Amino acid sequence: MRSFLPVVLVALAAACSTPSQPAGPVAMSDLPNISTDAILADTRKLSSDEFEGRAPGTKGEELTVQYFIEQFKAAGLQPGNPDGSWTQKVPLVSLTPQPQGPVVVKRGGQTRSFKIRDDIVVFSKHVTDEVRLENSELVFAGYGVQAPEFQWDDFRGVDVKGKTIVVLVNDPPVAAIGNPNELDPKIFGGKAMTYYGRWTYKFEKAAELGAAGILIVHETVPAGYPFTVVQGMGGERFDLVTPDKNAGRAKIEGWMSVEAATALLKMAGQDYQKLKARAATREFKAVPLGATASVTVKQKSRTLDSQNVIAKLPGSDPVLKDEYIVYTAHWDHFGVGEPVNGDNIYNGALDNASGCATVLEIGRQMAKLKPQPRRSILFLMVTAEEQGLLGSQYYAEFPLYPLQKTLANINIDGINQWGRTKDLTLIGLGASDLDDYARAAADEQGRVLRPDAEPEKGFYYRSDHFNFAKKGVPALDPDSGIDFIGKPADYGKKKRDEYTSVDYHAPSDQVKADWDLSGAAEDGKLFLAIGYRLAQADRFPEWKPGNEFKAIRDKMLGR
C-alpha cells in the first residue's frame, strides 16, 4: 500500500473544464458487476501463509506469478509481454546494512555515541561491501530544500560536498503573513505536502550536492508515521540495478530521532526548536555544527531478478488496438520477517493482495464484455512497490508498449473492506480528465468524488501510478470513500486509523471475518467503467492545465 512516507502535492487545477468523453456508449447499469466472492477468494489465496508474504525473489514470488498466469489464462487474456511471455524481468539488487557500532559524533573534546536503531537508522544505496563516514563534518541544513520558484535555498552560501547534512522532515511550514497560526497557501502547497517534503527528494538533493551523508530528523506528526516505520528501513532494501551501482548517491542515508537530533545540536551549542523555527523562514542559512560524524556500515548484497506479470486483452479495432490502457496493482509485500505477537508472515491481505484480486476480476469481466474494447487493455501486476515503487519504475523506464500510446494508468493499492460508501476518494482530484470519467461513473452509481482528506501527507506520490505520472501518462490514484452507508459519520476515519495503527505493514494484515467487500465491488466496477470508456473514447485524456506533468505529456505527444 502507498508508502507511508512523506511526499508531494499535486497541482490542483480548476475543477471546471470540459471532459474528454467521460460517459461511454455503455451505461454503468449495462456493465458487468465485480464479484465480491472472486475478490475475496483471490485475496485469501494470495495472502495465505503458503504464499509467505510475497517477498520478491522468494518461493512466495514464484507461487504468486504462477497464480496470476493461471488466472489470466482462465480469463481468456493473452500473454502481455510482446515476446509472448507473461512476465517482465525486473533486475533488483538487495542490500542489507550491517552497521559496525554506533554513529560517533565528536566536537572538540566531546564524544557522543548514537545507537543504531534506537537513535539513528542508517543505510546506503551504494552497491558495495562497505561504506564509511570518517569524521564527516556535520551541517544542519534546515529542510534541505532548494526551490527557486519560492526563492528558497537552504544551502545558500554553504558547500556541503563531502559533508553530512542533518535536515528536517516534510517541507518548510511557512506561516501566512499576518496569521502565524496558518500556513501560507502560496508556498510549499500550504497545508498540502509538496515534492520538497518527500524524503526521496531530500536524499536526491544530498546526492546532487555531493554530500557524503544525510540524516533526516524524524518527528511523528510532520512525518505522518512513527519512528518504528523508519526503524524498519534499516533492514534489507531493494533497488533497481543502475550502471554506476548508485555511486552517485550520498554514501550514508538515514534518519535520526528528534531526541537524538536535539542532543546532537545541544553538543554544538544549538537549540533544536529555535533552529527549526528559523528553518521555516527564507532568512534561514545552513549552520555548520563544528562537529563530525563517523560510522561504518558493512553490507550484504545480492542481486536477483524479480518479475512484473502482465496480461493483455487485445483491442478489437484494427488501428486503436495499438493504444493502451493499463491497470496496475503491486503484488509484493514484506515476506517473512520480525515476529509480531508470534506471527512472522507479513501476509499483506489488504496491501496488496486485495488490489491484485480486483485487477484480476476486472480482467475477467473485461474479457467477457460486449462490445469488446476498441483499444487494448493491459493488466500489470508489479513487483517491489514496498521497496520504493521499483517494479512500476522499471516498467515506466522500459515500457513494453509505447507510453505515448498509453492513454492512462489506473492503479489499485488496497481496497475498501468495510462496506458501501456514498463517495470515492481520488487522491490528487483535479489532476486530469480521468477524474471526469470517474465522476461520470460515480454519478451513475449515485455516488460522489471526494478529494484527499489528508493532502498534508502527499499521497499522490506514494504508489505505482506515480511512475506513470512522472513520465507524463495520466494516472488515477483512487482510494476508498469515507462516508459509509448506514454508519456514523466518523466510521470511515475510525476504521482507517485502526488499520493504520494495527495492521499496516504488520503480520496481522490478513483477511478478517468482518470484511464486507460490497463497497470494493462498486469501486471495482467504477474502475472497469473508466478503463472501458477510455478504450472506446474518441480522444486521449489529458492532464488539466496547470498540472505539473502536463508539459511532459504534451511534449511526448508532439503538442
Ligand SMILES: [Zn+2]
Ligand atoms: Zn505497503
